[in-house]
Amino acid sequence: MTDVGPALRHRDDAEGRETLATIERTWQSPKGFFGWFTHVNHTNIGRRFVATALIFFAIAGVLGLLMRWQLSAPLNEVLDPDTYNQVMTVHGTAMMFLFAIPAMEGIAIYLVPLMIGARDMAFPRLNAFGYYVYLIGGVIFLLSLPLGIAPAAGWFNYVPLSNKEFSPGLGVDIWTTMITFIEVAALTAAVELIVTIFKLRAPGMSLNRMPIFVWAVLVMSFMILFAMPSVIVASAMLMMDRLVDTQFFVAEAGGSPLLWQHLFWFFGHPEVYIIFVPALGIVTSVVVTFAQRPVFGYTALVLALVSVGMVSFGLWVHHMYTTGLPFMGRSFFMAASAMISIPSGVQIFCWIMTLWGARIRFEVPMLWVLSFFAVFITGGLTGVMVASVPFDRQVHDTYFVVAHFHYVLVGGAVFPLMAGLYYWYPKAVGRMLSDRMGKWSVGLSFVGFNLAFFPMHQLGLEGMPRRIYTYLPEMDWGFLNQLATVGAIILAVGFGLTFWNLIYSAYRGTVADENPWNAPTLEWATTSPPLNCNFAQQPVVQDDRPLWSWPERGKRTVVGGLRTDRRETMVTTLLDARPQSVQVLPGPTPWPFVSAVAASVGFLGLIFSPWFYLIGFFGAFVTFVFWFWPRKPYRED
Amino acid sequence: MTKDIPVEVAVDASDITRFAPHTHPLWWGILAAVAIEAAVVANLLTSYFYLWARTDAWPPEGVEPPPLLWPTLILVVLPLSSVTMWWAGKGSDAGRMRQLALGVSASVLLACVAIGFRSIQIAQFDILWSDHAYGSILWAITGFHYTHVVSAIVGTAAVAILAWMGYFTPERQLGVVVDTLYWYFVAGVYLPIYLVLYWAPRLL
Ligand code: HEM
Numbered sequence: 001m002t003d004v005g006p007a008l009r010h011r012d013d014a015e016g017r018e019t020l021a022t023i024e025r026t027w028q029s030p031k032g033f034f035g036w037f038t039h040v041n042h043t044n045i046g047r048r049f050v051a052t053a054l055i056f057f058a059i060a061g062v063l064g065l066l067m068r069w070q071l072s073a074p075l076n077e078v079l080d081p082d083t084y085n086q087v088m089t090v091h092g093t094a095m096m097f098l099f100a101i102p103a104m105e106g107i108a109i110y111l112v113p114l115m116i117g118a119r120d121m122a123f124p125r126l127n128a129f130g131y132y133v134y135l136i137g138g139v140i141f142l143l144s145l146p147l148g149i150a151p152a153a154g155w156f157n158y159v160p161l162s163n164k165e166f167s168p169g170l171g172v173d174i175w176t177t178m179i180t181f182i183e184v185a186a187l188t189a190a191v192e193l194i195v196t197i198f199k200l201r202a203p204g205m206s207l208n209r210m211p212i213f214v215w216a217v218l219v220m221s222f223m224i225l226f227a228m229p230s231v232i233v234a235s236a237m238l239m240m241d242r243l244v245d246t247q248f249f250v251a252e253a254g255g256s257p258l259l260w261q262h263l264f265w266f267f268g269h270p271e272v273y274i275i276f277v278p279a280l281g282i283v284t285s286v287v288v289t290f291a292q293r294p295v296f297g298y299t300a301l302v303l304a305l306v307s308v309g310m311v312s313f314g315l316w317v318h319h320m321y322t323t324g325l326p327f328m329g330r331s332f333f334m335a336a337s338a339m340i341s342i343p344s345g346v347q348i349f350c351w352i353m354t355l356w357g358a359r360i361r362f363e364v365p366m367l368w369v370l371s372f373f374a375v376f377i378t379g380g381l382t383g384v385m386v387a388s389v390p391f392d393r394q395v396h397d398t399y400f401v402v403a404h405f406h407y408v409l410v411g412g413a414v415f416p417l418m419a420g421l422y423y424w425y426p427k428a429v430g431r432m433l434s435d436r437m438g439k440w441s442v443g444l445s446f447v448g449f450n451l452a453f454f455p456m457h458q459l460g461l462e463g464m465p466r467r468i469y470t471y472l473p474e475m476d477w478g479f480l481n482q483l484a485t486v487g488a489i490i491l492a493v494g495f496g497l498t499f500w501n502l503i504y505s506a507y508r509g510t511v512a513d514e515n516p517w518n519a520p521t522l523e524w525a526t527t528s529p530p531l532n533c534n535f536a537q538q539p540v541v542q543d544d545r546p547l548w549s550w551p552e553r554g555k556r557t558v559v560g561g562l563r564t565d566r567r568e569t570m571v572t573t574l575l576d577a578r579p580q581s582v583q584v585l586p587g588p589t590p591w592p593f594v595s596a597v598a599a600s601v602g603f604l605g606l607i608f609s610p611w612f613y614l615i616g617f618f619g620a621f622v623t624f625v626f627w628f629w630p631r632k633p634y635r636e637d
Numbered sequence: 638m639t640k641d642i643p644v645e646v647a648v649d650a651s652d653i654t655r656f657a658p659h660t661h662p663l664w665w666g667i668l669a670a671v672a673i674e675a676a677v678v679a680n681l682l683t684s685y686f687y688l689w690a691r692t693d694a695w696p697p698e699g700v701e702p703p704p705l706l707w708p709t710l711i712l713v714v715l716p717l718s719s720v721t722m723w724w725a726g727k728g729s730d731a732g733r734m735r736q737l738a739l740g741v742s743a744s745v746l747l748a749c750v751a752i753g754f755r756s757i758q759i760a761q762f763d764i765l766w767s768d769h770a771y772g773s774i775l776w777a778i779t780g781f782h783y784t785h786v787v788s789a790i791v792g793t794a795a796v797a798i799l800a801w802m803g804y805f806t807p808e809r810q811l812g813v814v815v816d817t818l819y820w821y822f823v824a825g826v827y828l829p830i831y832l833v834l835y836w837a838p839r840l841l
Contacts, residue, residue, distance in 0.1 A: 122662035191669040199662045203648045225669065229676035233684065237777070246766045246773035248684075254692045254770035259684055514639060525639045540647040547639060556642040561651030570650060571662060579648050581657035617784070625795055628812075630804060637655055 020536050022564040027119070027532035030588050038588035040124035042113050043530055045131050047428060049106025052131075053099050056138055058499065060094035063087050063145075065492055068452070072485035074473040084469035085152035086171070090145050092155030093175065096271065097182055098138045100413050101224075104278040105189040107420055108217040110428065112193060114523035114530060115211050117202025117539040119569040120585050122195040125592045125627065130188035132596030137182040140604065144174045151175040154467060156264055157238065159249040159257045164242045173607040176239040181603045183228045190224035193217055199571050200583070202522070202539050203559060206576040209544040211521045212288075212295060215302050216281025219309040220274050226313070227270040234263035244610055258323060265316035272408070273312040277305060279416035280347060283369050286419050287351050289519040290366040291358035294545055297350040304343035304350075311340045321392045330389050337387035344380065348373075363517070364438035368419035371446045372411055379407025382457065397467075400460025406453045418445075418498060425502070426516050430528045431509030437501040445494030451487025455480040520545035538562070538570055584635065591627035598623050656808035667815045671822045674785070678826055681778050682833050688770050695838060697769045702838040707758035711751045712831055715786075715824040718747035722793075722820050725800075725813070732807045738800040741793055741813070744820065748790045755783055775834060782823075782830055789823045792816055 029039040039045065066087055070078040079087060113121055121127055144150040151171035153162040162172045197218050201210070210218075238260065240246040247253035249260050288295050295301060317325065317333040351373075360366065382404040386392045395401060418441075425433050459480050464471065471477050515524035524547055526535050537558035543549050550556045559579075562568045567585040572578060602616010658664075689695045696702060725740020759779060766776035796816045799805060805813060 123666055126666075187673055191666055191673075194669055195662045195665045199665060225672055226676050229673055230680045233677060233680040237684075237773075240766075240773070240777070244766065246777070247768070247770045248688070248773050248777075250770070253768070254688065254697060255773070256688055256691045256770070258691075259687055262687070263680065263684070537644070537646075550639065550642050554642070555645045556639065557645050557647035559648045559650055560646035561649045561653075568650075568655075570648070570653075571657070571660070579650065579653055580660060581654045582650055583662055584655055617788075621788070621791055629795075630799070630812075634804065634809065635655075 019564055020531075023533045023536065024531060026565060026567060026587075029532070034590075035588070037593045038590045040120075040128050040586065040588055040592070041532065042109055042121045042124065042127060043428075043534070045124075045127045046106050046108075046110025048131055049102055049109055049134070052135055052138070053103035053106055054499070054502075056094055056098040056142070057103070058495075059142060060091050060099055061492060061495065063091040063094070065488055067091065068485040068488040070469065071471075071481050073482065074471050074475070074478050076470055079469060081469045082152060085154075085467070086145060086148075086150040088467060089151045089154055089171075089175075090142065093151070093179065094138075094142065095409070096155060096275075097179055098134075098141065100275040100409070101186055101271070102134055102138075102182075103417055104220065104275060104413075105186065105193075107282070107417070107424070108193055108220070108278060109189060111424065111523055112196060112214055112217055113200070114427075114526070114534055115214050115521050116197065116200060116205055117522045117525075117535065117541065118196065118200040119534045119538065120567065121192050122200055122583070123192050125586055125589060126188050127192055129592035129596050130185040130192070132593050133188075133599065134182055134185035136596060136600045137178045137185070137603075140600075141174060141178040141182075144171065149174065156268060157235075157260075159238065159241075159260045160251075162238065163249060170607060173239065173242060176235040176242070177603045177606050180232050180235045180239070181600065183232050184599070186224050187228055190221040190228075193221040194225070197221075198574050200569055201572055201577045202541055203570060203572055203577055203579050204541040204557075205572075207574075208298070209541060209577075211281075211544065212284040212298070212301055212305075213278070213281035213521075216278050216284075216305055219305050220277045223270050223274045223277070223309050223312070227267045227274065229267075230263045231267035231271075234260055234267070237263075239606065243606070258320075261320050261323065262316070265319045266313070269316040269319065270309075270312045272405075273308060275409070275413045277308060279372075279413045280305065280308075282416045282420040282423070283351065283372060285519070285521070286365045286369050286423050287354050289423070289517045290361045290363060290369075291355050292361070292518065293354065293358055294520070295350065296353035297346075298544070300346055301350045304346040307343045308340060311336065311343070315340065318387055318392070321389050322396045334387060334389050338384065341380070341384060348377075363422075364433070364435060364442060365419040365423040365517075367439065367442040368415050368422065371442060372415040372419065375407055375411030375415060375446075375449065379404060379411050383408060395460050397465055398460035399456040399464045399466055402466050403453050403456035403460060406456075410449060410453075415445075418442075418495075421498070421502070423517070424523075425505070426509075426512030427523055427528050427530070429506055429509070430512055431505050432512050432516065433501050433505045433509060437497050437504075441494050441497040441501065443494070444490055444497065448487050448490030448492070448494050452484050452491050453487070455483045455487075459484075515547060518547075520548045522546060533567075589627070591623060595620055595623040595627060654808075656811075658808070658811045658814045661811055661814070663811060663815050664818065667818050671819065674822065675826065677781070678829065681774070681781060682829060685774050685778065685833060686837075688774055692770070696764065696771045700764045700769075700771065703758065703762060703775070703835055705835055707754045707761070708831055708835050711754050711758075712827065714747050714751045714754065715827050718744040718751070719821055719824045721747065722817050726817050729800075729805055729810045729813050730807055734800065734803060734805060737805060737810075737813065738797065741797040741800055741816075745790055745793050745797055748786055748793070752783070752786055752790070755779075755786070759783075778830060778834060782827060785823045785826075789820055793820065 029041055029044055070076050149170045153167050153172055160166055197214055237248040241248050247255045249255045249257050284295060314336040318337045321330055386404055422433050422438055459477055464477050512528045514528055522539055525539060540557040540559060559570055567587060568582050570579055571581045571583050573580050598619035599616060602612050602619060605612025721740045721743040725737045728736025764772035766773045793816055796812050
């Protein structure tokens with residue numbers, strides 16, 4: 001135990017302040033418009049991810065409202081059939097690929113380094129690259145809608161509907177290229193998060209002391225790693241079928257349309273859990289803090305998360321019960337689908353036990369979590385129903401399914417996300433979100449959501465198919481649809497209030513201190529908003545709740561001896577986080593942006609000519625060389 | 638408040654190494670990238686068998702499986718280039734920077750030979766990607782691997798240039814270590830591709 005380096009922030013003398021100022025200058029992101037394109041700090045990138053995802057969420061939400069407007073009365077003429085299909089496809093695709101996954105990744109990118117006591121992520125430039133890829137891909141994808149050339153074959157683009165014959169025009173090409181492109185961003189984020197969690201944890205944070213949220217992010221990242229490749233392969237095949245006449249999905253030439261469905265759902269089902277698993281992490285963080293006691297059944301929870309991740313890869317066929325699969329196959333996947341309720345049940349019991357008999361503080365994040373419980377459990381129940389083959393064959397492609405997946409997606413991902421926003425906003429912005437607006441927002445969203453989506457169960461049972469742009473008055477579906485539309489408007493007001501709250505409170509919110517909720521994890525051990533370098537001195541931990549145990553021990557342990565004149569963070573061993581080496585991280589640079597632009601030109605060009613494959617490849621390669629080429633003076637120590 | 642608790646420095650980082658090319662996070666990052674690529678290959682090969690299982694004749698009537706000569710030669714050349722790569726790394730670990738430069742350059746050359754063979758072999762395919770799903774998947778897998786060999790070549794060429802410029806030292810050689818890892822993958826993944834594309838239609 002040598003004492004090196006001043007105990008920064010706690011030695012409020014000139015020398016301490018001087019050192020801190022040097023570190024902060026080292027970690028500073030350049031200002032100004034051009035500076036913006038050079039930022040690499042994970043806090044900047046994470047914030048951008050979340051903000052961009054929320055904007056895409058709002059846009060996709062407006063599209064949802066448009067559809068509800070069209071469906072509010074029989075034979076309505078707000079949207080014509082083709083526009084409806086485009087709006088529906090863009091809504092579904094944007095919600096899944098442009099909002100839900102990136103929002104979770106963004107929160108993870110923002111929080112994980114803070115939670116594990118690191119100063120940044122392992123590959124800051126890759127992080128920035130991923131963000132620009134996501135931004136460019138998302139904007140191009142959404143622009144296709146006002147241009148009237150958006151894809152219209154639904155978010156899962158089944159062939160043969162989506163092949164050249166039945167979907168002429170650029171729509172599906174934009175879908176395949178831009179979605180593949182955005183998956184690249186998901187993959188870079190996954191790699192980044194895995195390596196950061198494995199190697200950059202603060203000394204002492206062995207795997208079994210990691211916050212549950214970090215575990216959840218780890219599971220999510222591994223799922224992305226193994227699920228995304230199959231959608232990339234699938235959409236590359238579809239792209240080639242449409243652009244250079246390959247025959248992968250063309251039955252007459254030996255291809256198989258079902259191959260598309262297998263590849264898509266091998267990704268598509270885990271995708272739902274990719275969204276849901278980090279949401280579970282958010283819920284656990286909130287439950288622990290507002291119950292003010294350590295989580296019940298840490299090991300059980302971790303095992304449950306890991307098994308949700310694994311089992312979710314064995315479920316894809318339950319989206320294909322009506323495709324004439326062999327009976328044995330269907331039965332197997334039915335059993336697997338039922339199995340996933342076991343780990344989910346374990347989690348729910350762990351949360352109940354954590355909350356049981358605790359003095360729960362019903363602050364806004366906790367209210368979102370309670371709405372999550374209610375809505376998600378309902379969605380889980382209908383999930384058990386549609387997972388059974390005979391029932392699914394009845395309601396397949398009806399509004400019952402639309403109701404079911406909005407219950408699990410909105411309940412399972414958006415509500416927890418909202419809880420996370422209210423919970424971590426003070427950390428990221430330094431001010432609290434307005435409590436009153438928050439409570440109204442929860443209430444309206446909860447009521448609006450149920451009003452909008454509960455009647456759809458009944459509509460589905462009455463036989464209303466999904467993906468129709470209108471229906472006849474004789475069907476008697478008018479009233480329930482009207483109810484659903486009113487609910488959707490209330491829901492939108494509820495979410496809108498939170499959006500306003502996010503903007504308003506950035507200027508007017510009460511100032512938050514370091515740890516306003518008295519939470520136990522490390523992200524609360526630095527200023528709000530965090531320092532450029534995250535921690536003046538990296539922490540060293542002894543258990544899984546350092547902020548609660550440091551006061552008991554009467555001392556706080558830190559790392560000393562990191563240099564102040566360049567970006568350094570500790571590298572520790574994989575299992576028990578013993579110090580191993582120090583990583584020197586790169587500073588601001590524009591190259592990730594240039595690479596992302598080169599890659600986008602390649603991807604977008606593919607729609608027009610296969611030669612862009614080569615152009616994109618070499619363009620990106622040249623920029624990568626500039627990115628990685630060592631700069632003089634070479635580092636000697 | 639955390640900030641009021643007295644601080645104790647429990648880990649002193651001043652003497653811990655700043656170079657650890659063999660345990661550097663980037664090494665793990667490349668490993669993860671390799672896992673992604675391996676998943677892509679698994680998807681492609683599974684699709685190959687899936688399409689096969691759904692058709693009567695594989696390859697379709699009148700089409701022969703690709704000839705074995707050139708692919709088998711590649712199966713010799715690519716592992717050989719991994720050996721030179723390994724030898725280069727040995728040199729670099731021991732501070733013999735000439736050996737490093739020679740080794741990586743040899744690998745680049747060998748891989749160029751492999752690409753040459755590959756191109757001859759592609760020219761010999763007697764089916765186009767647009768004729769039949771068999772042709773599509775054959776071309777797709779071949780093209781996928783081709784692209785990877787090319788990217789390994791250009792990446793390693795950059796390493797070779799740096800090596801001749803004398804940039805690397807036994808500490809400062811992260812680029813060599815991660816490039817080698819990727820190289821092993823590109824060479825190794827050829828084996829399953831080789832077995833599936835050239836032997837499976839003959840044997841199964
Ligand atoms: C803001 C509230 C929302 C409203 C009012 C809404 C409304 C709708 C409507 C009316 C449809 C069309 C159903 C059809 O014609 O078959 C739909 C489809 C869909 N929604 Fe939402 N939705 C909302 C939020 C979400 C969220 C948060 C997600 C995901 C995270 C989501 C994902 C989807 C998907 C995947 C589809 C299927 C699209 C397709 O059939 O290809 N929605 N939604």
